[in-house]
Amino acid sequence: xxxxxxxxxxxxxxxxxxxxxxxxxxxxxxxxxxxxxxxxxxxxxxxxxxxxxxxxxxxxxxxxxxxxxxxxxxxxxxxxxxxxxxxxxxxxxxxxxxxxxxxxxxxxxxxxxxxxxxxxxxxxxxxxxxxxxxxxxxxxxxxxxxxxxxxxxxxxxxxxxxxxxxxxxxxxxxxxxxxxxxxxxxxxxxxxxxxxxxxxxxxxxxxxxxxxxxxxxxxxxxxxxxxxxxxxxxxxxxxxxxxxxxxxxxxxxxxxxxxxxxxxxxxxxxxxxx
Amino acid sequence: xxxxxxxxxxxxxxxxxxxxxxxxxxxxxxxxxxxxxxxxxxxxxxxxxxxxxxxxxxxxxxxxxxxxxxxxxxxxxxxxxxxxxxxxxxxxxxxxxxxxxxxxxxxxxxxxxxxxxxxxxxxxxxxxxxxxxxxxxxxxxxxxxxxxxxxxxxxxxxxxxxxxxxxxxxxxxxxxxxxxxxxxxxxxxxxxxxxxxxxxxxxxxxxxxxxxxxxxxxxxxxxxxxxxxxxxxxxxxxxxxxxxxxxxxxxxxxxxxxxxxxxxxxxxxxxxxxxxxxxxxx
Numbered sequence: 001x002x003x004x005x006x007x008x009x010x011x012x013x014x015x016x017x018x019x020x021x022x023x024x025x026x027x028x029x030x031x032x033x034x035x036x037x038x039x040x041x042x043x044x045x046x047x048x049x050x051x052x053x054x055x056x057x058x059x060x061x062x063x064x065x066x067x068x069x070x071x072x073x074x075x076x077x078x079x080x081x082x083x084x085x086x087x088x089x090x091x092x093x094x095x096x097x098x099x100x101x102x103x104x105x106x107x108x109x110x111x112x113x114x115x116x117x118x119x120x121x122x123x124x125x126x127x128x129x130x131x132x133x134x135x136x137x138x139x140x141x142x143x144x145x146x147x148x149x150x151x152x153x154x155x156x157x158x159x160x161x162x163x164x165x166x167x168x169x170x171x172x173x174x175x176x177x178x179x180x181x182x183x184x185x186x187x188x189x190x191x192x193x194x195x196x197x198x199x200x201x202x203x204x205x206x207x208x209x210x211x212x213x214x215x216x217x218x219x220x221x222x223x224x225x226x227x228x229x230x231x232x233x234x235x236x237x238x239x240x241x242x243x244x245x246x247x248x249x250x251x252x253x254x255x256x257x258x259x260x261x262x263x264x265x266x267x268x269x270x271x272x273x274x
Numbered sequence: 275x276x277x278x279x280x281x282x283x284x285x286x287x288x289x290x291x292x293x294x295x296x297x298x299x300x301x302x303x304x305x306x307x308x309x310x311x312x313x314x315x316x317x318x319x320x321x322x323x324x325x326x327x328x329x330x331x332x333x334x335x336x337x338x339x340x341x342x343x344x345x346x347x348x349x350x351x352x353x354x355x356x357x358x359x360x361x362x363x364x365x366x367x368x369x370x371x372x373x374x375x376x377x378x379x380x381x382x383x384x385x386x387x388x389x390x391x392x393x394x395x396x397x398x399x400x401x402x403x404x405x406x407x408x409x410x411x412x413x414x415x416x417x418x419x420x421x422x423x424x425x426x427x428x429x430x431x432x433x434x435x436x437x438x439x440x441x442x443x444x445x446x447x448x449x450x451x452x453x454x455x456x457x458x459x460x461x462x463x464x465x466x467x468x469x470x471x472x473x474x475x476x477x478x479x480x481x482x483x484x485x486x487x488x489x490x491x492x493x494x495x496x497x498x499x500x501x502x503x504x505x506x507x508x509x510x511x512x513x514x515x516x517x518x519x520x521x522x523x524x525x526x527x528x529x530x531x532x533x534x535x536x537x538x539x540x541x542x543x544x545x546x547x548x549x550x551x552x553x554x555x556x
Binding site: 026027028029030035036037039040041042048050051054055058061062063064065066068069072127131132134135138139140141142143145146147151152155158159160161162163164166 | 305334371
């Protein structure tokens with residue numbers, strides 16, 4: 001086991017767990033670093049941060065929303081839009097740990113080789129996104145927020161778990177036995193929102209096909225393997241919006257053919273020349 | 275000679291429309307299920323919200339479920355009780371799936387932990403979306419005023435309140451932060467004994483904030499005085515009834531929009547004498 005093969009994975013787990021702990025400590029010990037939860041929080045009791053998708057749904061439901069929450073959503077959108085890309089999904093979201101566990105079990109138990117393959121469109125999340133806004137409009141209630149496993153898990157850690165935890169187990173089983181990367185890679189509309197927000201960000205994985213030995217370890221671990229279409233063919237950035245910047249491909253590559261880099265979006269959308 | 279296999283030709287157009295219908299059907303099905311669950315999730319009329327919450331419908335669409343109110347509340351675990359050295363119980367709980375309250379929204383159960391009506395109302399200004407609207411508890415002098423809170427109203431069940439039986443108890447009266455204003459004691463002669471008094475608690479609806487200290491203090495096994503949302507606990511007499519002895523109430527007659535209150539139907543089109551004498555032989 002080489003440290004470099006797990007670098008980003010460990011960094012991500014540290015980030016995810018420390019954010020959860022800061023929220024937990026904000027509630028239980030009264031720390032003021034990060035209070036609230038992933039829907040809306042307050043950084044050092046001054047900077048508001050809020051989930052842009054929750055705000056969108058609330059607007060669709062017909063709410064008049066306070067300035068703080070709107071500012072928080074703009075800050076989050078700017079951060080991921082410029083820097084993080086879809087990093088929320090792999091570096092922050094706690095459900096990622098559940099679905100990654102299911103995905104890992106799938107690999108070590110050879111489930112993919114045994115069970116029948118189920119196909120589902122990777123675009124379901126965008127339909128879910130649209131549907132969430134429509135249902136919010138009809139019901140006058142932010143529709144995804146009442147079923148979101150992300151907030152259920154997050155609130156569970158901060159305020160105590162309830163019967164909603166069943167949904168988390170359901171998602172784990174779904175990802176493990178029904179559809180590979182089912183929740184995060186196909187269905188979750190928040191992932192769809194973050195894909196759209198992070199489409200044009202600067203920090204991206206870049207492939208160097210000269211070094212590539214076509215071992216395909218990267219495609220094996222990638223939760224959105226369709227974004228790695230250029231492996232072994234072209235030296236370019238991962239340009240598809242669905243890449244979560246998790247860095248697992250960078251971790252597993254033994255040939256130095258993948259790495260994080262700064263994409264100059266203004267001159268070079270495809271990143272082919274760099 | 276090969277046998278000709280009859281194959282139904284599927285045109286591109288048919289394929290397109292069938293796929294379109296399939297996807298639209300899936301979308302509508304999902305949407306209906308989802309909207310059905312949403313309307314079920316919304317129906318929690320007995321919920322007591324934090325101070326200065328918007329009306330339930332608006333509150334539900336505006337609350338982002340972040341829990342900042344709960345963390346700012348005086349009664350939170352992080353605020354250690356100096357007397358006992360233990361974390362305080364929590365007034366504002368964030369609803370779990372089993373609470374019969376829209377999931378993730380803040381509420382309180384006065385019998386467990388009531389609202390102590392803090393002077394500075396810490397839970398309200400922290401709300402990022404203004405689902406808890408500071409304006410609702412801001413008085414003329416532009417300061418936060420806990421007396422303007424309106425979380426619900428205390429209701430007395432006279433059948434189980436032992437004070438109404440004639441047993442002396444004024445637990446709710448003494449627990450009330452607005453002593454003698456929100457709950458007063460009505461003295462009444464006990465005819466059964468002829469020498470004792472009833473001390474009956476009476477809740478005054480204009481003053482009661484619904485903090486629930488009375489419900490928590492109530493000595494009966496299940497509280498005989500309890501807080502309910504005003505929408506649930508109060509009736510509505512309508513515009514027709516006016517207190518003739520109350521000048522302020524009489525103003526309502528003048529403010530009333532002048533509308534036609536005469537009945538118009540087939541019978542009223544004729545004069546009363548006409549229809550009263552209808553069919554009568556002279």
